[in-house]
Amino acid sequence: MLERPCPICRKPVPWETTPTRPFCSERCKTRDLGAWSSENYRVEVAPGSEEDEDTHDASPSSEAF
Numbered sequence: 916m917l918e919r920p921c922p923i924c925r926k927p928v929p930w931e932t933t934p935t936r937p938f939c940s941e942r943c944k945t946r947d948l949g950a951w952s953s954e955n956y957r958v959e960v961a962p963g964s965e966e967d968e969d970t971h972d973a974s975p976s977s978e979a980f
């Protein structure tokens with residue numbers, strides 16, 4: 916029987932007999948939807964994180980390769 920890992924909990928999902936595929940269960944399906952919607956509403960900027968950037972010298976380390 917064909918099995919695929921659940922994207923949420925990595926449990927093998929029997930593909931043909933699972934109505935909630937690709938999720939192993941209704942619970943994982945809901946959890947995935949919840950993660951998506953909560954990420955959409957997350958428009959938050961971490962306060963006080965910009966001070967760090969000016970104090971460091973910009974080194975061209977990203978030029979490697």
Ligand SMILES: [Zn+2]
Nearest residue numbers: 921924939943
């Ligand atoms: Zn699962």
